[in-house]
Amino acid sequence: MDFSIASILTLDGVTNGAIYALLALATVLVFAITRVIFIAQGEFVAYGAITLAMLQNGNPVGSFWERHGDLPGTVWLLLVVALIAVVVDSVRGSRRGLGADQLLKDAAKTLALPVLVFAVAWFAGPRGWPLWAQSLFTLAVVTPLGPLVYRLAYEPVADASVLVLLIVSVGVHFALTGLGLVFFGAEGFRNPSFWDERFQIGAMTVSGQAIIIFVASIALMAALFVFFELTLRGKALRATAVNRLGARLMGISTSGAGKLTFGLAAFMGALSGLLIGPTTTVFYDSGFLIGLKGFVAAIFGGLASYPAAVLGALFVGVLESFGSFWASAFKEVIVFTVIIPVLLWRSFLHGHDDEE
Amino acid sequence: MKAFRPLALALATLFAAGAAQADITVGVVLPLTGPANGLGIPVNNYIKLWPTSIAGEKLKVIVLDDASDPSKGVQNAKKLVTEDKVDVLVGSAVTPVAIAMAGVAAEAQTVQLMMSPANLPAGKDYWSYRLPQSNAVMAHALIEHMKKKGIKQIGFLGYTDAYGEGWLNDFKAESAKLGGPQIVAVERFARPDTSVTAQALKLVSANPPAILVVASGSGAAMPHKGLIERGYKGTIYQTHAAASRDLMRIGGKDVEGSFVVSGPAVAPEQLPDSHPSKKLALDFVQKYEKAYGAGSRNQFGAHGYDAALVLEKVVPVALKAGKPGTQAFRTALRDAIENMGRTVLSQGVVTYSKDNHWGFTTETGVILKVVKGEWDVEN
Numbered sequence: 001m002d003f004s005i006a007s008i009l010t011l012d013g014v015t016n017g018a019i020y021a022l023l024a025l026a027t028v029l030v031f032a033i034t035r036v037i038f039i040a041q042g043e044f045v046a047y048g049a050i051t052l053a054m055l056q057n058g059n060p061v062g063s064f065w066e067r068h069g070d071l072p073g074t075v076w077l078l079l080v081v082a083l084i085a086v087v088v089d090s091v092r093g094s095r096r097g098l099g100a101d102q103l104l105k106d107a108a109k110t111l112a113l114p115v116l117v118f119a120v121a122w123f124a125g126p127r128g129w130p131l132w133a134q135s136l137f138t139l140a141v142v143t144p145l146g147p148l149v150y151r152l153a154y155e156p157v158a159d160a161s162v163l164v165l166l167i168v169s170v171g172v173h174f175a176l177t178g179l180g181l182v183f184f185g186a187e188g189f190r191n192p193s194f195w196d197e198r199f200q201i202g203a204m205t206v207s208g209q210a211i212i213i214f215v216a217s218i219a220l221m222a223a224l225f226v227f228f229e230l231t232l233r234g235k236a237l238r239a240t241a242v243n244r245l246g247a248r249l250m251g252i253s254t255s256g257a258g259k260l261t262f263g264l265a266a267f268m269g270a271l272s273g274l275l276i277g278p279t280t281t282v283f284y285d286s287g288f289l290i291g292l293k294g295f296v297a298a299i300f301g302g303l304a305s306y307p308a309a310v311l312g313a314l315f316v317g318v319l320e321s322f323g324s325f326w327a328s329a330f331k332e333v334i335v336f337t338v339i340i341p342v343l344l345w346r347s348f349l350h351g352h353d354d355e356e
Numbered sequence: 357m358k359a360f361r362p363l364a365l366a367l368a369t370l371f372a373a374g375a376a377q378a379d380i381t382v383g384v385v386l387p388l389t390g391p392a393n394g395l396g397i398p399v400n401n402y403i404k405l406w407p408t409s410i411a412g413e414k415l416k417v418i419v420l421d422d423a424s425d426p427s428k429g430v431q432n433a434k435k436l437v438t439e440d441k442v443d444v445l446v447g448s449a450v451t452p453v454a455i456a457m458a459g460v461a462a463e464a465q466t467v468q469l470m471m472s473p474a475n476l477p478a479g480k481d482y483w484s485y486r487l488p489q490s491n492a493v494m495a496h497a498l499i500e501h502m503k504k505k506g507i508k509q510i511g512f513l514g515y516t517d518a519y520g521e522g523w524l525n526d527f528k529a530e531s532a533k534l535g536g537p538q539i540v541a542v543e544r545f546a547r548p549d550t551s552v553t554a555q556a557l558k559l560v561s562a563n564p565p566a567i568l569v570v571a572s573g574s575g576a577a578m579p580h581k582g583l584i585e586r587g588y589k590g591t592i593y594q595t596h597a598a599a600s601r602d603l604m605r606i607g608g609k610d611v612e613g614s615f616v617v618s619g620p621a622v623a624p625e626q627l628p629d630s631h632p633s634k635k636l637a638l639d640f641v642q643k644y645e646k647a648y649g650a651g652s653r654n655q656f657g658a659h660g661y662d663a664a665l666v667l668e669k670v671v672p673v674a675l676k677a678g679k680p681g682t683q684a685f686r687t688a689l690r691d692a693i694e695n696m697g698r699t700v701l702s703q704g705v706v707t708y709s710k711d712n713h714w715g716f717t718t719e720t721g722v723i724l725k726v727v728k729g730e731w732d733v734e735n
Contacts, residue, residue, distance in 0.1 A: 276550065280550040281578045283391060325555070328555045
C-alpha cells in the first residue's frame with residue numbers, strides 16, 4: 001500500500017460513496033417526513049438503470065403486439081400501478097359518497113401523467129433519442145412511481161407505528177423486486193458511459209463518469225438545500241417532519257407531503273441508477289444491496305441528520321473500497337459489521353426515548 | 357361450501373389417480389432469476405425441447421426456480437421429492453445450490469443430475485452425477501494452453517462462494533500435477549458486487565502475465581471490465597461458466613482477445629471431424645438455434661441436451677427393475693448411470709464409475725478466443 005494505491009482506492013470509495021449518499025439522503029428524508037423506513041429505496045436504482053438500458057436497446061416500429069415487449073417495463077409498471085390506484089380511489093371515494101364527476105376528475109388526475117409517459121415512450125422508442133434525453137425521460141418514468149407507492153402502500157396506514165410501517169416496507173421491497181423481474185426479465189444490463197473521457201492526475205485516473213457522479217450528487221444536494229430552505233413547499237415538508245399534527249393543524253396536507261417525499265425519493269433513486277448503470281452490470285434485484293449500503297449510511301446519521309448521513313455514505317464507500325483491497329473475501333462482513341458499534345453508540349447516547 | 361366438498365374430493369382422487377400412472381417424473385431446479393440466471397435460463401430453454409416420452413414412458417417435467425439461492429433450492433428439491441415423488445432431480449446450474457440439493461437427493465435416495473461442477477466430499481455424491489465438465493478437467497485444458505503460451509504465473513479473481521473456491525483448489529492441484537503456472541495473487545468478489553476496483557488494483561500491481569476470472573453468466577463481464585479499466589494488459593482467462601454470449605453482450609470490446617474454456621458444444625463447426633462429440637454437438641446447436649435464434653447456443657443449453665441423452669440411455673435399463681415412481685426404479689436408475697460405460701455426449705465423452713461421478717475425460721475442454729464478438733476455437 002503506497003500513496004498512489006491509497007488515492008485510487010479513496011477515489012473509488014468516494015465515487016461509490018457519492019451514490020450511497022444520494023440514497024442515504026433519500027432514506028433520511030423519507031423517514032423524517034413519513035416515519036417510513038424505506039427499504040425499497042434501492043429498487044428505484046435498478047428501475048432507473050434498467051429503464052435507460054431498455055430505451056437504449058430501442059424498439060422497432062410495428063403493431064401493438066409486436067411492440068409491447070420492447071417498451072421499457074417501467075412504463076407498463078407505471079400504468080398498471082396507476083390503474084390500481086384509480087380503482088382503490090374510486091372504491092373508497094364512492095363509499096365516502098363522492099359524485100361520479102368528482103371520481104372521474106380524480107381518476108384523470110392520477111392517470112394523466114402515466115398515460116403521457118406511455119405516449120412519449122411509444123413515440124420516442126424507435127426514434128433513438130440521444131442519451132441525455134433518454135436519461136431525462138427515464139427520470140420522468142420512475143419518479144411518478146414514488147407517489148403511487150406511497151398512495152397504495154403507506155397512506156392507508158400512515159398513522160401506524162414505525163414498526164408497522166417498517167413491516168409494510170419489507171412487503172413493498174419484495175413486491176417491487178418481484179415486479180422488476182416480471183417487467184424487466186432476469187438478464188443483467190449495462191449502460192453506456194455518459195462521458196468516456198479519462199483524466200490523469202498523478203497516479204490516479206479519474207473517469208468522466210466519476211466526475212459526473214460527483215457533480216450530479218453535489219448538484220442534487222444543493223437543490224435539496226434550496227428546496228427546503230427557500231421554497232414554501234420545502235418548508236411545509238420540514239414542518240411535517242418536525243410535528244405531523246402541528247403541520248396538519250396549520251393546513252399542511254400530510255398526505256400531500258408523503259407523496260411529494262416519495263416522489264423525491266424515487267427521483268433520487270432513479271438518478272443513482274443512471275449514475276451507477278455505466279459502472280456495473282445491473283440486474284432487476286441489484287438495487288437491494290446498493291440501497292442497503294445507503295441505509296447503513298443513513299443509520300450513521302441516526303436517520304435524522306443529513307450531513308451525518310452523507311459523511312456516513314462516504315465512510316461506507318471508502319471502507320468498502322479498502323476492505324476489498326485488504327481482504328476481498330470479507331468485504332461485505334467488514335461493511336455491515338461497522339454498523340454494530342454505531343448502533344451501540346447511538347443507543348447509549350439516546351437511550352430509549354420512546355416506546356417505538 | 358357443502359356442495360363444494362364432494363367436488364374437491366372427486367378432484368383430489370382424480371389427481372391421485374393421475375400420479376399413480378407410471379409417468380417418469382423429472383424435477384428440475386434451476387436459477388431462473390437472481391445473479392446466476394444466465395446459467396439456469398439456457399438449461400431450461402433446452403429442457404423445453406426435451407422429448408415427451410422416453411422408452412415408451414411419458415415424461416413429466418416440473419421446473420422450479422431457485423433464484424440462485426441455496427435455501428430456496430433445498431426447499432424446491434424437498435417439495436419435488438416428497439410431494440411430486442420425482443424419479444430424477446435435475447439441477448441446479450449454480451454450484452452452491454447444487455451442493456445444497458445433493459443432501460436432499462441423498463436423503464430421498466433419488467438420482468440428481470447436477471448442471472454444475474460441484475465439489476462434494478467423498479461418498480456424499482453417491483446419488484449425484486455431474487453433467488458439466490469438472491473444474492479439474494477444464495483447468496487441465498487451461499493449463500495446457502497457458503503452458504503453450506509460456507505463462508508461468510497467474511492471478512486469480514473469483515467468487516467468494518463454492519464455485520470460486522472449487523476452481524482455486526482444483527486449479528492448484530492440477531497445475532502442480534502438470535507443472536503449470538503458479539497462482540501468485542488471489543482476490544475475491546461476491547456475486548452481487550458492483551465494483552472490483554480494489555481487487556483489480558491489487559492484481560494489476562502484482563502484475564502476473566495472465567489472470568483467471570472465475571465467475572459465471574452475465575456476472576463474468578463486470579470483473580473482466582474492472583481489470584481492463586484498471587489498465588491490465590495481460591491475458592485474461594475465463595472459466596466454462598462464462599461461456600455464454602452474455603460475456604460479449606455486456607463486456608463489449610473489453611473482452612476481445614480473452615480466452616474462455618468451454619465444452620465442445622459451443623463451436624462444433626470448428627472442431628475436427630475426428631472429434632467424437634462433433635455430430636451430437638452439431639445436432640444440439642441446430643435444435644437449440646432453431647428454437648432460440650442464430651448464435652444463441654451456449655455451454656449450459658448443451659448440459660440440458662446431455663441430460664436427456666443420459667436419461668434415454670439409462671431409463672430402458674432401469675425399467676427392467678421397476679415402474680417409474682418406485683424406489684426400485686430410482687435405485688436402478690442410479691446404478692444404470694454408474695454402469696453405462698463410455699458414452700458420447702455433446703460436451704465430450706463421459707465414463708462414470710463407482711469412484712468417479714464426474715464423468716468427463718480430459719480431452720473435453722476446448723479453448724475459445726473472443727474475436728470480434730464471436731467464439732474462435734484455439735488449436
